[in-house]
Amino acid sequence: MKDKAADLAIVSNKTFEASTAVNLHHYDISSALQTSLEFNELISIFCNKIQNTIPHNGVEYINEEFDLEFKRGVMARHSCSYALKVEEQQLGELKLTRSNRFSRDELKMLESLLCCLIYPLRNATLFQQALKMAFTDPLTKTNNRTAFNDCLLREIKRAERNSQHLSLIFVDVDHFKHINDDYGHGCGDLALSSLAGWLKDSVRGSDAVFRYGGEEFVILLSDTDIDGAMVIGERIRADIESHTLAYGMDVLNLTASLGVASLKGSDSPESLIKRADAAMYQAKQHGRNRIEVGY
Numbered sequence: 001m002k003d004k005a006a007d008l009a010i011v012s013n014k015t016f017e018a019s020t021a022v023n024l025h026h027y028d029i030s031s032a033l034q035t036s037l038e039f040n041e042l043i044s045i046f047c048n049k050i051q052n053t054i055p056h057n058g059v060e061y062i063n064e065e066f067d068l069e070f071k072r073g074v075m076a077r078h079s080c081s082y083a084l085k086v087e088e089q090q091l092g093e094l095k096l097t098r099s100n101r102f103s104r105d106e107l108k109m110l111e112s113l114l115c116c117l118i119y120p121l122r123n124a125t126l127f128q129q130a131l132k133m134a135f136t137d138p139l140t141k142t143n144n145r146t147a148f149n150d151c152l153l154r155e156i157k158r159a160e161r162n163s164q165h166l167s168l169i170f171v172d173v174d175h176f177k178h179i180n181d182d183y184g185h186g187c188g189d190l191a192l193s194s195l196a197g198w199l200k201d202s203v204r205g206s207d208a209v210f211r212y213g214g215e216e217f218v219i220l221l222s223d224t225d226i227d228g229a230m231v232i233g234e235r236i237r238a239d240i241e242s243h244t245l246a247y248g249m250d251v252l253n254l255t256a257s258l259g260v261a262s263l264k265g266s267d268s269p270e271s272l273i274k275r276a277d278a279a280m281y282q283a284k285q286h287g288r289n290r291i292e293v294g295y
């Protein structure tokens with residue numbers, strides 16, 4: 001007679017206890033991961049939670065879509081890396097390192113635990129994408145006016161707290177209406193997106209450039225006084241003038257008028273904007289393709 005027991009997987013209370021323990025661990029990790037929508041925080045929570053099960057010394061997480069590189073601990077000789085994705089959506093790459101090899105069982109366990117991380121990372125991706133869209137101008141891919149208002153308030157507070165300078169430059173394309181009228185809106189749009197690229201190249205961080213509206217951009221310069229802002233503004237003016245724009249068979253040149261203002265003790269965001277904007281209008285009145293200061 002065939003030994004029936006030989007065909008059966010053994011289920012004992014030991015297995016039950018082990019799987020319950022594993023499920024509880026998964027549950028504990030999943031619950032902890034629900035508390036954040038920030039990539040770095042999610043990775044930290046996950047690695048803290050798995051430290052006892054899969055000891056490791058170093059963690060690296062790279063997410064190219066969000067230009068993110070998170071490192072923690074000490075990088076060591078042995079590593080295991082995972083490209084994380086769900087339904088073809090890339091969620092970044094996670095690498096754990098330590099001085100001794102990861103065992104096969106540990107890797108199996110890690111792969112199972114990573115399932116807890118995937119969906120929170122996907123939620124974070126969707127949230128961060130929505131956030132990015134809400135603060136980005138779709139045509140020029142610069143920060144939009146909402147982002148500017150947010151950022152200006154933060155920068156004013158920071159400048160006041162640290163007794164630092166803060167300056168603003170308004171940049172408005174000259175006779176932009178003619179570009180639309182003479183070459184069409186497609187050309188106007190190309191001019192605006194090209195200009196945004198030149199502006200980003202002219203300043204330290206591309207985050208400092210905002211589309212304020214229409215053909216008007218604003219640049220926020222932290223820790224920069226009025227003299228420094230004038231130097232940067234003049235460089236931007238000359239840079240715009242020196243570029244040529246090719247549109248089909250046409251070649252165009254742009255110029256812009258700029259207004260500069262620096263934060264004073266009594267300034268509100270509105271009064272600082274008003275001075276920079278008024279200076280820009282003065283530059284228009286004084287012949288365009290020039291820079292003026294709003295005192």
Ligand SMILES: Nc1nc2c(ncn2[C@@H]2O[C@H](COP(=O)(O)OP(=O)(O)OP(=O)(O)O)[C@@H](O)[C@H]2O)c(=O)[nH]1
Binds near residue numbers: 172174176177184288
């Ligand atoms: N193609 C395009 N045109 C835009 C966009 N936003 C605003 N404009 C146009 O920008 C033009 C701005 O014209 P005006 O305010 O008269 O200014 P200007 O012609 O640049 O003249 P000055 O500022 O006085 O030198 C208008 O014709 C708007 O329609 C856009 O996103 N794309």
